[in-house]
Structures are given as structure tokens and as C-alpha cells.
Amino acid sequence: MKKLFTLLGLLVAGGTLAQENTSSWGFVNNLPPGRPAIFGxxxxxxxxxIANAMVEVYLNSEFRSDYAVTDSQGFYALALPQRSEVWEIRVKADGFLPWSTRTGILAKERLDIVLRKDPRPATEVKPESKQRRQARKLMQEGLEAARKGQTQKALELLRQAAATDPRYAPAYNNLGVHLRLAGDLEGAEAAFRQALQAESFDFYSRFNLAALLYDTGRYHEAAPMAEQAVLADPTSAAAEALLGQSLLALGQGQRALEHFQRALTLSQSQLDLELEISDAYALSGRLAEALAAKKSWLAKHSSDPRATHVQASVAKLEARLSAEPKR
Structure with a gap:
């Protein structure tokens, strides 16, 4: 079975990869042809x-998160790693209500954003603590170091961020992500669990912990954690797919199929789940549908390294179907 970690990647929260020189029209105009970007x-x-507004982008299928900060003219620009129909844009600025939308970004797209003043009196808006500001600064420095390939420096800065504000879940979550990338699965699991102690309903930490449990074969633990991730963000296609994978590994084909179908609906069919759906059909005794799904996948992925294995599965399904008594 293909591991979901490979399929979906790790989810990183907190505005991970800062883009250099993003606040200029020249940055947008000088991008390579076909490189998707968003600006405005x-x-x-x-x-x-509005200067110093944070513009974040999240991609459901990969959980890649980048951000830009507006300049004195309110301008922002971000180059994106790939085209997609499921980008989520989130914007926040001090003194304003947060704003978000979901949209496709397939080329260089302009998106101007209007924020509304927060109607609450300043006395009712809880100010961010000094510890939280310092923790966020350290976290962003750590993520920038990771982007440059400075793994040990990144881990040290992320540990400092978590120690500075133990209630700041994104610091622990990002520490867990980079510990996992460094091969320290035990440390990564501990960091994700600390993130959940800091903020029990944090979606990112729930998803990442569930993915780690799944990839290490602990399916009985992965399934309930993935279900909690779905509850934390019912709009997440990746969480639905992970829950389906976990249930499939536990032999619950019909339940897995329901979650795979929800994942496809949420992602507008951007996720490739045909093999998983085929396995769920087969596990549920729906052999003809399983066979059709595998043949459909083969028609699109004939050069995929898994094609030989899938072709063998097709032959087995055909044999099982031919052996069934005619109705």
C-alpha cells in the first residue's frame, strides 16, 4: 500500500517559507513562463x-504553506510551487478582521483584498504576549534556516521557540515536522503530542500525528487521530483521505470508501485515489467496481513503477470474477 506521507506530504503551519523580494511588480514579471503566482x-x-498584513497560502493536497507581508503600499506577491484548484488564501492584520477564501491559481493571478476594521474596542482585543511574539519570531527564523538546508540550526531555533512559549502549538508542530524530516520519528511524535497539549483542537498537529502513526503501521491509533483531524477541519480533503487510508489498513473497506469519496469531493477530484478506492471496493466484495477502478488507473499511469503490480492485481480480480457463479 502506498504510504499517505508520500502522497500528501507533511502539513506545516504558521507561515513557513518566506519569499524574498516579493513586494514588487518586477518579482511577478520576472517569474518563469507558466509559474503560478498570486499578487495584489x-x-x-x-x-x-494596509502595510504589514500577513498573506498566507495553503495547498490542501500538499499542505505547503508560504506567506508574504505587504509593503507600505499594501502590495504583496507570492510565487507558488505548482498550479492547483484548491489553494486557500488567508489574510490577517492588526486591528482588522481576518479574511480567507478558496480559489484556483493556475497562472499569474491578481487578487486584491479588502479588510474590514475589527469593531471591538481595543480594550476587548487581547494583546499578543511578548513571549508569543518572540516565539513566532524564533519559529520563522527556524523555518527560514530549514529552507536554506541548515537543519541543525533550524531544529535549535524551533526548540527555542517552543521553550519560549510552551502554549504556542505551531512551534511544536513545526518542530515535529522537521524532526520527522531529519529521521527522528520518536522526537517528532513527542513534539506533535506537545502541540496538542498546548492546543487540543489544533488541526495541523492532529493531521501530522495521524500521518506519522499511519506510516509507522500503528493503524489502530492513526484512525481515531485522523478522525479527530477531520472534526477539526471538515473541509480538509487530505484528512479525509488519511482517515480512509487508515480504515482501509484496518480492513474496513466500506467506511474507507466513504471517506475517499468525501476527499475527492472536497479536492474537486484533484487527489489521485483510484488505487485506494479499488482496494476498498475489493475489500467490500464489489469486485467489478474494483476491477474497473484499477483499469482506469492503468490507462492513465502505464509508465508508473507500480503499473506491473497493479496489472497483476487486475489479473487476479478477473480470475476471481470469472470463478464466480453466473447469476
Whole structure:
């Protein structure tokens, strides 16, 4: 069975990879042909620019998160790693209500954003603590070091971020992500669990912990954790797919199939789950549908390294179907 970690990747929270020189039209114009990007202005309702607004992008199928900060004119720009129909854009700025949308980004797309003032009096808005600000700064420095390939420096900065504010779940989550990338599965699991102690309903930590449990064969633990991730974010196609994978590994074909179908609906069929769905059909005794799904996958992936194995599965399914008594 193909591991979900390979299929979906790790989910990283907190604005992970800062783009250099993003606040310029030249940055957008000089991108290679076909490179997707998003850019525009963040303003108030009366057109005044909002500086230092955080614009984050999240990709459901990979959980790649990048961010840009608006300049004095409210301008932002981000080059994206790939085209997709399921990008989520989130924007936040001090004194304004947060804003978000889901959209496809297939080329260089302009998206101007209007933020509304937070109507609450300043006395009712809980200020961010000094420890939280310092922890976020250390975390972002750690993620930047990781982007440059400075693994040990990144891990040390992320550990410092978590120690500075033990209630800051993103610091522990990102520490877990990079410990896992460094091969320290035990440390990664401990970090994800600490993130959940800091914020029990944190989606990112739930998903990453569930993926780690799944990839290490602990399916009985992975399934309930993935289910909690789905509850934390019912719009996540990746969490639905992970739950389906975990249930499939436990032999619950019909339940797995339900979650695979939800994942396809949420991702607008962007996820490739035909092999998993075929296995769920076969486990549920729906052999003809399993055979059709595998043949459909082969028609699209004839050069895939798994094609030989899938072709053998097709032959076995055909043999089983031919052996069934005619109705």
C-alpha cells in the first residue's frame, strides 16, 4: 500500500517559507513562463493601503504553506510551487478582521483584498504576549534556516521557540515536522503530542500525528487521530483521505470508501485515489467496481513503477470474477 506521507506530504503551519523580494511588480514579471503566482493589494474598505498584513497560502493536497507581508503600499506577491484548484488564501492584520477564501491559481493571478476594521474596542482585543511574539519570531527564523538546508540550526531555533512559549502549538508542530524530516520519528511524535497539549483542537498537529502513526503501521491509533483531524477541519480533503487510508489498513473497506469519496469531493477530484478506492471496493466484495477502478488507473499511469503490480492485481480480480457463479 502506498504510504499517505508520500502522497500528501507533511502539513506545516504558521507561515513557513518566506519569499524574498516579493513586494514588487518586477518579482511577478520576472517569474518563469507558466509559474503560478498570486499578487495584489490589501486595503481598507475606503481604499487605504494596509502595510504589514500577513498573506498566507495553503495547498490542501500538499499542505505547503508560504506567506508574504505587504509593503507600505499594501502590495504583496507570492510565487507558488505548482498550479492547483484548491489553494486557500488567508489574510490577517492588526486591528482588522481576518479574511480567507478558496480559489484556483493556475497562472499569474491578481487578487486584491479588502479588510474590514475589527469593531471591538481595543480594550476587548487581547494583546499578543511578548513571549508569543518572540516565539513566532524564533519559529520563522527556524523555518527560514530549514529552507536554506541548515537543519541543525533550524531544529535549535524551533526548540527555542517552543521553550519560549510552551502554549504556542505551531512551534511544536513545526518542530515535529522537521524532526520527522531529519529521521527522528520518536522526537517528532513527542513534539506533535506537545502541540496538542498546548492546543487540543489544533488541526495541523492532529493531521501530522495521524500521518506519522499511519506510516509507522500503528493503524489502530492513526484512525481515531485522523478522525479527530477531520472534526477539526471538515473541509480538509487530505484528512479525509488519511482517515480512509487508515480504515482501509484496518480492513474496513466500506467506511474507507466513504471517506475517499468525501476527499475527492472536497479536492474537486484533484487527489489521485483510484488505487485506494479499488482496494476498498475489493475489500467490500464489489469486485467489478474494483476491477474497473484499477483499469482506469492503468490507462492513465502505464509508465508508473507500480503499473506491473497493479496489472497483476487486475489479473487476479478477473480470475476471481470469472470463478464466480453466473447469476
Amino acid at each position: 493589494y490589501v486595503t481598507t474598505v475606503d481604499g487605504q493601503p
